[in-house]
Amino acid sequence: MFKRLSFAAQMALLALLLSAPFLGLYPVFLMKLLCFALFACAFNLLLGFTGLLSFGHAAFFGFSAYVTGHLIKVLGWSPELALLAGAVTGAGLGAVFGLVAIRRQGIYFAMITLALAQMVFFICLQAPFTGGEDGLQAVPRGMLLGSVSLMSDTVMYYVVAAIFLACYLGIARIVNSPFGQVLKMIRENEPRAVSLGYEVDRYKLLAFVLSAALAGLAGSLKTLVMGFATLSDVHWSMSGEVILMSLLGGVGTLFGPVLGAGIVIALQNLLADKVGSWVTVIIGAIFVICVMTFRKGVVGELQAYMDRRRQHG
DSSP states (O other), X not given: OHHHHHHXXXXXXXXXXXXXXXXXXXXXXXXXXXXXXXXXXXXHHHHHHHOOOOXXXXXXXXXXXXXXXXXHHTSOOOHHHHHHHHHHHHHHHHHXXXXXXXXXXXXXXXXXXXXXXXXXXXXXXXXXXXXXXXXXXXXXXXXXXXXXXOOSHHHHHHHHHHHXXXXXXXXXXXXXXXXXXXXXHXXXXXXXXXXXXXXXXXXXXXXXXXXXXXXXXXXXXXXXXXXXXXXXXXXXXXXXXXXXXXXXXXXXOSXXXXXXXXXXXXXXXXXXXXHTTHHHHHHHHHHHHHHHHOTTHHHHHHHHHHHXXXXXX
């Protein structure tokens, strides 16, 4: 029954993605939501399925956003190549971060990733190609494959939706593969994985690099959609935001980070004009309530409820 419901939910998500521009929803808002949903899914691959809490994911998201913007605006690269370069940049940064931090666990791992991310933030603040405090502005969308103009929000939306869907299905494939099962075993009982002969550090490093590459792609997409990259993209608070999205929706679930990103981005857009900077306080209060009442997140608690019904049915 749960599998049928899960399949129905995935079909409903696909139908919503395809029809969203015709439902009166603002395309730019939808694209921003999908970019952050991809970011949250990338982070969840590391935290939810490998058990590694990183406070440095803003570095991959923000630095890749700058790289993509610079390649398109200054060097005249096509959007598809610039997006690919952003993903590769995220993967490269992830490899560097991982090699330094992966042998540590818990709070030590988290603090090392935070320290490295702050170094990247300082580089973005000082490097000439980033624009410093002004950021990188007026990044053109360009022509996809040299023939499809991305100036139309509708066309751009379907490109973003296609990339998000491909990455979402890719993450689902990774999680359900033998590699994904090893990651889950590492999350649940790392000493047991070591005793069974698995090279745990290599698995964790690969998961870190995959997560960083997807986070870099999300940042690159965000720059292409919004037309700018700023220091807020690489600030440590962005790492906190993606943690909030994942926990709110449900860590360790496939759809949870998507829902969490949707809730956070929707609240930011709805409340920003009405309450100003108080939106951060309101989202923080919602997070506290979530942690106190349903610690597994919205989707996690729903899955737990369905599992209990199935066991008693």
